[in-house]
Amino acid sequence: MGEYGSLGIFLLVALFFPVMALGPAFLLQPKKPSPQKYIPYECGVDSIGSPYVQFRAGYFLYALLFIVFDIETVFLYPWAVEFRMLGAFALIEMFIFVGILVLGLAYAWRKGDLAWK
Structure with missing residues (x-):
């Protein structure tokens, strides 16, 4: 075969x-x-008028930020399931991972991308 x-x-x-x-x-x-x-x-x-409606770019930015953080937090689940077997090294790695997520969130917040304008 x-x-x-x-x-x-x-x-x-x-x-x-x-x-x-x-x-x-x-x-x-x-x-x-x-x-x-x-x-x-x-x-x-x-319908009245054109079916084309222009949305603000902020809606798409919220959607992208949600997808990024949602997908990244999915990686926390397998780690939480196997936490006891992984040990201290995995704990440190997860703190680094969550720290990067927090830095990304802080960057988006400081840039003003999370403000509903």
Whole structure:
């Protein structure tokens, strides 16, 4: 079968299941296009004006900061689970890790990125 045989089988299975689930739904769906179906619609009220809305960059900055700190704190969970077996070296390493996170948070705070303007 070779080194990549199991990978190929996995890829085929990964492609097979979505096609088998979505294929019949696509073939059997009712298709009655009309101009009414292509208009923008929100909450039962026809839209007024352009659907393009410009958001402030602050929203995206909050989202990025949340993702960074959320992903970084996920690394705390395995450490907490195995804390007793890891010893003092891991404790010191975790304090360094959390210190870097705190420095990043302090930097964002001092820069004013956390102020809701």
